[in-house]
Amino acid sequence: MQKNYAWLFCLAAIGLGFFGALPDALAADGDLHHEAEEIGKHLGVMWVVPFACMLLSIAIMPLAIPHFWHHHYGKVSAFWGLAFLVPFALVHGLDLAFYSVVHTLLLEYISFIVLLFSLFTIAGGVCLRGSLVGKPVVNTVILLIGTLLASWMGTTGAAMLLIRPLMRAISHRKYKVHTIVFFIFLVANIGGSLTPLGDPPLFLGFLKGVSFFWTTIHMLIPFAVLSAILLGLYFAIDTYLFNKEGRPESPDAGQDGRLRLEGTHNLLLLGGVIAGVLMSGMWKPKGGMTIYHVHVELQNIVRDILLLVLAAVSLKTTAAEIRRRNEFDWEPIREVAKLFAGIFISMIPAISILRAGMDGALRGVISMVKTADGLDNHTMYFWLSGGLSSFLDNAPTYLVFFNTAGGDPQRLMSEVGTLLAISAGAVFMGANTYIGNAPNFMVRSIAESGGIKMPSFFGYMAWSVGILVPCFVLMNILFFH
Numbered sequence: 001m002q003k004n005y006a007w008l009f010c011l012a013a014i015g016l017g018f019f020g021a022l023p024d025a026l027a028a029d030g031d032l033h034h035e036a037e038e039i040g041k042h043l044g045v046m047w048v049v050p051f052a053c054m055l056l057s058i059a060i061m062p063l064a065i066p067h068f069w070h071h072h073y074g075k076v077s078a079f080w081g082l083a084f085l086v087p088f089a090l091v092h093g094l095d096l097a098f099y100s101v102v103h104t105l106l107l108e109y110i111s112f113i114v115l116l117f118s119l120f121t122i123a124g125g126v127c128l129r130g131s132l133v134g135k136p137v138v139n140t141v142i143l144l145i146g147t148l149l150a151s152w153m154g155t156t157g158a159a160m161l162l163i164r165p166l167m168r169a170i171s172h173r174k175y176k177v178h179t180i181v182f183f184i185f186l187v188a189n190i191g192g193s194l195t196p197l198g199d200p201p202l203f204l205g206f207l208k209g210v211s212f213f214w215t216t217i218h219m220l221i222p223f224a225v226l227s228a229i230l231l232g233l234y235f236a237i238d239t240y241l242f243n244k245e246g247r248p249e250s251p252d253a254g255q256d257g258r259l260r261l262e263g264t265h266n267l268l269l270l271g272g273v274i275a276g277v278l279m280s281g282m283w284k285p286k287g288g289m290t291i292y293h294v295h296v297e298l299q300n301i302v303r304d305i306l307l308l309v310l311a312a313v314s315l316k317t318t319a320a321e322i323r324r325r326n327e328f329d330w331e332p333i334r335e336v337a338k339l340f341a342g343i344f345i346s347m348i349p350a351i352s353i354l355r356a357g358m359d360g361a362l363r364g365v366i367s368m369v370k371t372a373d374g375l376d377n378h379t380m381y382f383w384l385s386g387g388l389s390s391f392l393d394n395a396p397t398y399l400v401f402f403n404t405a406g407g408d409p410q411r412l413m414s415e416v417g418t419l420l421a422i423s424a425g426a427v428f429m430g431a432n433t434y435i436g437n438a439p440n441f442m443v444r445s446i447a448e449s450g451g452i453k454m455p456s457f458f459g460y461m462a463w464s465v466g467i468l469v470p471c472f473v474l475m476n477i478l479f480f481h
Contacts, residue, residue: 032099032293039092040349040356047349050084054346055391055435058339059457073335077342084346100348102292108393109344111304113337116156116438118273118307123160124328125266125318128259132169133250136238139179140231142166143186147227150191151198151216153274159188159439161270164326167450172250175241177454180447181463182234186227188439189431193223193424196281197274199437201389201398201426207281208402209409210419218420219427222479226428229471263322269310276306332445343435350392354400369404376405378480381421386429386472390436398426421480428472432464433457 057076061069069076089097132138142162150158166183170176192198194216196206202215242248261267280303287298353360358367369380385401401422405412412419430437434444434457444454455463 032095035096036100036103036352037355039096040352040354041359043349043353043356043361045353045361047084047088048353050080051343051346051350053083054080054342055457058435063456074338077339079342081342081345084349088349099293101345103294104344104348106291106294106296109341111300112340112344112438114304114307115273115277116336116442117333118311119154119156119160119270120333120442121311122266122269122273122314123157124164124323124326125263125314126161126270127262127322127326128165128168129262129325132165132259134169134171134173136235136242138169139166139238140235142169143182143234144227144231146183146187147191147231150187151194153270154197154277155188155192155199155437156439156442157270157273158191159183159443162187163443163446164450167447167452169250172248173242174245174248176452178234178237178241178463180443180452180454181460182230184440184443185431185464185468186230186234188443189437190223190226190230190428193219193427197278199427199430200395202423203277203281204395204399205402205409205419205423208399208407210413214413214419215423218416219423222420222424222428222475225478226471226475229474230467233467262325263318266314266318269314272310273307276303276310279303327450329449331449332442335445336442339441340435344393347392351396354388354392354397357400357404366404369401376415376418378417378421379476381405381418382425382476382480383472384425385422386425386432389426390429390432394426394430394437398422401426417480424475424479428475429468431468432461434460 054077057080061073061076085097085101088100132142142165146158146162149161153161163180163183166179167176170179173179189199193202196203196210196212196215202210205215206212280299283299285298288296288301290296353362354366357363360366365384369377369384371377381401385397388400389397402412402419405418405422430440434441444460447454454460
């Protein structure tokens, strides 16, 4: 508990430093929103170094200094956030630095962590009991169900609902890592490609005017082909390893009766979360609140409050025994909250430079999406939107390339190829790293808490590069060439 207090004290010190200067900052006459939009034109790539160091810390420290990392990862996260923020405040002024932090926290991070917290809490109250024996067929069916559910209840919702039952099913198996890795590939990423409910980038496209079922119609075949390849490959790998283990039988097989769900009222609460997210995109009331030049819309405030209320209802109404059987623990959400606070803050300059487009330091990257004739290069849209989404937040990355392609939803929907490439890249390639999509790191943390030693940051990328990249090359040839 002391380590949590130390981390909170560090954040409080940061906040007090800013709020101590707030009266002077509030007196500033400049248009901070305009300055923030323009700042990406003036930032060099060196401003991305703290973000790169944040990623390297996640990749290296758990292996090199595991004891230190386990006890101090929150402080490491805060350090790299400050490593960007303090120089930025000195160079560009406290006003703009404070605005950038408030903007990121209010419009991105808080909604992100509230959604994860509510889904983590509610799904942790649903327990699938019975004889799940962890054989290749059973495991593949669980992955298939999760992949199909993800587009309709979100990748995070589907992942939180099924990761614990899957872990119980394979608890007696010697080789478990490959199952969790494929779960991240399929349920936490690729499965969310059919509707705007599935993944945040597609939801942003929906808000920009892309029809709800456009994604379902045009992403269906790429989704089906990629999912079939990965499910078939998983079944082959799991069958080989299952035989290598001597086809072990679960010691609990047949002891827990038929398959059944406990805590089923939480499924209704999960439906409430989905409805709340959808409401925030379709309901456009007037009002809201403005904090330090950052306007938070009323529908987003209502959504976040609703999600917290639903999580509280789940905690109040779910029997403690159900959560105990689920091995429910708060550490995964604490780890995600602390690490992604540093990621979101240190990522500010990278997103700003990308948003600057041809006026930013990454203009060479942006220019690659056009052919010599000035036409859209679907291959580059696919790989660039996907490659950047592997390391940056895939929602703003989607918007960057959506706007680079003209930002006209009617034209992009009618021409299909460009929007399909952007959508597929942003959703599919979120599986390339632990931080490519919100549930990836959560699934990894839950697996680690359950005693499964997951690959390191680079170790996981060895899986994704070896398995996913060849699949993406095939997808490029079939759909985006």
